[in-house]
Amino acid sequence: MKKFVITLGLSLSCFVLSCYAQDLAMFKKDGKVGFINKSGEVVIDPVYSNGKSFSDGLAAVTYSGKMWGYIDSSGKFVIDPIFKRANDFVGGMAIVSMNGDNIYINKEGNEVNVKGADKLYEFAPEGVAIYKSNRRVGLIDQFGEVVLDPKYDVIRPFVNGYAKVALNNKWGIIDVKGNEVIPTKYEEIGHFIIDGYVWAKYNDSFGVIDNGEFKVIEGADKIQDIENSNQVIVRNGKTWGVVNDKQEWIIPSIYEDIRQGHGDLLAVRTGRKWGFINAKNERVISFKYDDAVAFSEDGLAAVKSHKWGFIDTKGTVVIPFEYDITAFNFSFTTQEKGFFEGVARVKKNKKWGFIDTKGNVLGNTWYDNLELFNKK
Structure with a gap:
């Protein structure tokens, strides 16, 4: 499969080298898709019928409205628009649909064969993907080689280098090399590990696994995924509280x-x-x-x-209550509400834009739709 380069008559507002130092966000205006940088400047003009955010340096777009290909951050096609469907590149690989088949391709546009796979799964940023064969799942690498023989009933997506796995209705966690860092013996388990912590349910009790040791949290009947090992958010009955890293209640379950x-x-x-x-x-x-x-x-x-506005840690209103915000993007995947890396995606008068921490609209421009910024 060849790759090719065309510009489609784009008038770029930055040089290619400077584009590679920036994050880009996809926007939609007058029915066409383009991309802006964090200064609010249009880097790639809205000439595409549809598109997806940049990932691994490439973005899937369709120019004719029928076939998909991939552009780089200068707006040039680097992989032919010959696919009926095209997923994001993640971990150097993407799933595309061609001639009625789903296949993996690498960033050179070459097909990567995986023998014996019953189904294709998206790669993780760490360069591995779930590999299903004979009703069990394992892992493969970017060359189609088996990293972990299919042995589990379920492997969930990797988060921070770890994935929860299930075998015979028991849950554990593996790393990207397929090593079982937490054995599959828990009735439930959290999605990711922070500071060696993950919540779990064992023998009908909820608690945390602290560097391999399960510790019960008295009264817990549900636990949120842990972001801070000293502030574990726990439910007791219908209300929530917080325990510390010693499993002591520091905020009673009253909320x-x-x-x-x-x-x-x-x-x-x-x-x-x-x-x-x-x-x-x-x-x-x-x-x-x-x-x-x-x-x-x-x-x-x-x-x-x-309406939505923004306050500082003293409760002072910094940006007035005049916006809508959402937890979804074009493809309906969750994203952070509020500010992220200096900008917030907001809606006003049925149009979308980015504001900075002072409430200024990036580029002084509003769009029909708008994605979060993604690193190319």
Whole structure:
């Protein structure tokens, strides 16, 4: 399979070398798809009928509205638009549909054969993919070689280099080499490991696995995926609280919901209203919001009072309540609400745009639809 390069008459607003240093976001305007950089400048003009975000340096697009190919960040096709369907490149590989068959291709556009596979699965960033044969699943690498013989009933997607696996209705965790870092003996288990921690259910008790040792959390009947080993969000009955890394309750289970983010403050709901508390269960920001998202690394939290706005850690309104925000993109996959790496995706008057932490609209432009920024 050849690769080829055409420009389709694009008027680029940056040189190729400078594009490679930037993140790009896909936008849709007047029925066409293009891409902007973090300065709000159009880097690739909206000339495509449809498209997907950049991933692994390439973006799947269709120019004619029928066949898909892949462009680089200069807007040039580097893999022919000859596919009926085309998935994102992840870990150097993509699944495409050609002549009625689903196949793997690498970034050179060459097919990678996998013998004996019953079904193809998307690669993880670590360069492995689930490999299914005879009703069991294992792992393959980017060359189609078997990394882990099919032995599990289920392998979930990798997160931070680990994946949860099931065998005979028991769950464990493996690494990207197929090593079983947590044995398949738990009734339930979390999706990822943080600081050696992951939540699990064992012998009908909920608790955490701390570097291989299961520790019960008394009273727990559900646990959120752990983001901070010293702030484990736990449900007891119908309400939520927080335990520390010694499995001690530091915030009693008195809240209807708790959301964790960056920094020390937690977004919590009591009754129908949201507010913010610290790790000592002290009220820091009043319970007066219809909805709230925990603080981002930019020090702002999205809160809703009819419309969405943004507050700082003192509760001061930094960006007024005039936006809608969403947890979905074009392809309906979850994404972070609020600010992420200095920008937030918001909707106003049925149009989408990015705002910075001062509320300025990037490029002073609104679009019909807009994706988050993705590293090329």
